[in-house]
Amino acid sequence: MISLSSQQEANSITKTIDFTVAIPTWNGAERLPQVLDRLLAQTGIERLRWEVIVIDNNSSDRTPEVVRDYQTKFTQCDLKYFLESQQGLTFARLRAINEAKGKFVAFLDDDNLAAPDWILQSYNFGEEHSLAGAWSGQIHGDFEVKPPDNFSQIQAFLAVREHGQKPYIFDAINLKLPPGAALVIRKQAWLESVPQNLVFKGRLGNLMVAGEDTEVLLHLHKSGWEIWYNPKMEIHHKIPHWRLEKNYLIKIARGCxxxxxxxxxxxxxxxxxxxxxxxxxxxxxxxxxxxxxxxxxxxxxxxxxxxxxxxxxxxxxxxxxxxxxxxxxxxxx
Missing domain, CATH: 1.10.287 (Helix Hairpins)
Incomplete structure (x- = not known):
């Protein structure tokens, strides 16, 4: 726990990083400010050494300028920018792992708004569960328009996950695993378990084939790491109106x-x-x-x-x- 500060003090002496927040983005200039503002407002982490890295996956908008503007605001930690020219979320995440200095690497999408204690709860969980290779929490939908009736039956296709208030280990054998949004990875586990050449590269092309998140987690599971649900970690996922249109939902489901x-x-x-x-x-x-x-x-x-x-x-x-x-x-x- 962070209240036990001996580990943090030791890390400070050796100049190591405890926690990395990695944000892959593509044309996220309009969305990133809210995400970064939420990270600036994190509480209870004064003794934690952490960093934020933005992985720009070939944006054509003002994403680099937005990050540069925010770098002056991040006084409690470093905010870094990296351009990843290979298109696809998988390449962006691989770049994030390679650039991250933290023991734990937390992935936020550029439409994920973290609760004020999200970093605190994410870090503490990793410290308390040494066999956890990855862990995820509650993802609440923040909808621009009202979703259709019975939307809860398909909300997982949009990475909305609300599994109650008790932690548990995910059922990897039956592919019941969390999405990559707001997922925290133990960097050691990734480096030991996940191959560099992954099959799924992200939702590229008209088929929108998914699988990039689950592929990583299955490799962790195969190597003996546990995948956990931690309900104390909460984010809100911004969902615009067009992601609730019938044709888009059908493509997403088929790709999954x-x-x-x-x-x-x-x-x-x-x-x-x-x-x-x-x-x-x-x-x-x-x-x-x-x-x-x-x-x-x-x-x-x-x-x-x-x-x-x-x-x-x-x-x-x-x-x-x-x-x-x-x-x-x-x-x-």
Missing amino acids: GLCIFQLRLINTRKSQLPLILLRTTLGNLRRIFHHIIKYKYNLGTDTIALVEVNFYLGSLMSPWCSLLFYFHRLINK
Whole structure:
């Protein structure tokens, strides 16, 4: 805990950093000020050595100028700017890990507004749970417009996660893992467990294939690290009106489904591949059939039902998507 200051004092002597906040961004000039203002308002961390790094993933707006303006305001810690020219969230996060000086690296998206004690609660949790390779907290939706009825059924596709007030270890075997937004990583765990050449690069292209967050966490799990939910960590996720439009939600859900088979291969022995293929195919065919029976004539008009069935369709197609990734890697070797 921070109240026990011996570790912080030792770190101060050796000039090490306790905590890094990494913010990958693309054209985030309008969004970044709110994120940075929330970090300036953090409480209870006076004895903590921390830093903020902004990873600019080829922005064409005023992002560099915004960061430069804020650098004069960050007197309690360093605010650093890095340009990552390889497009994709995965490249931005890899760059963040390489540049971060902190023992713990916390990823904030450029639309994540941290609660006043978010750094404090994030740091303390890592100190208290030595086997935790990554941990995440509550992510509340801050909606520009009212979401559709029953939105809670699909809110996870927009990285809204509210799992109650008790901490627990996520079920990595069944891919029940947190998003990368507001995720804290033990840097040692990443360096020991996560390969440099990851399959998923971020939501690039029209298919918007997801999986980059879960891929990292599955590699941590495979190496024996625990993935935790810490409800004391809270952020608000700004969600503009266009992210609640039906077509966007359908694309997001389908993209989340298309990565499923490839993700399951990370913790699967080669001998189990036929079984995983069979389970993926039959399981999603069953879900689609039950969905059609449940909604019948409303399937075309019910946004929630459409989003869910597109996730199942994406999952059903995910073995073919995995094959495309395999050939792509062969071509680019």
